[in-house]
Amino acid sequence: MVNAWTVGGIVAVIAGLVGFFVVLRGSAFAAHAVPNGSFAGAAGAVWLNINVLAGLGAFALLGAPASAGSGIAIARTSRPR
Numbered sequence: 001m002v003n004a005w006t007v008g009g010i011v012a013v014i015a016g017l018v019g020f021f022v023v024l025r026g027s028a029f030a031a032h033a034v035p036n037g038s039f040a041g042a043a044g045a046v047w048l049n050i051n052v053l054a055g056l057g058a059f060a061l062l063g064a065p066a067s068a069g070s071g072i073a074i075a076r077t078s079r080p081r
Contacts, residue, residue: 029067030064030067033063033067034060034063034064034067035060037059037060037063037067038056038057038059038060038063039056040059041055041056041057041058041059041060041063042055042056042059043055044059
């Protein structure tokens with residue numbers, strides 16, 4: 001139980017620091033969209049009976065550039081002039 005509290009405290013501090021920079025850079029959509037897509041990869045890996053972490057990582061690595069690319073296109077078209 002002591003290890004759980006220690007690891008939970010470390011994760012809380014790291015999440016707070018990362019969250020600060022996510023909000024500062026205005027990339028909260030990407031920080032939320034990539035994990036959601038990764039869960040689909042994990043579910044697909046279970047369905048295909050392969051390693052769950054492989055599916056999770058594959059969808060995260062494929063989803064991050066796709067999300068970043070679509071965000072740039074949306075930002076360019078929605079700025080007020």
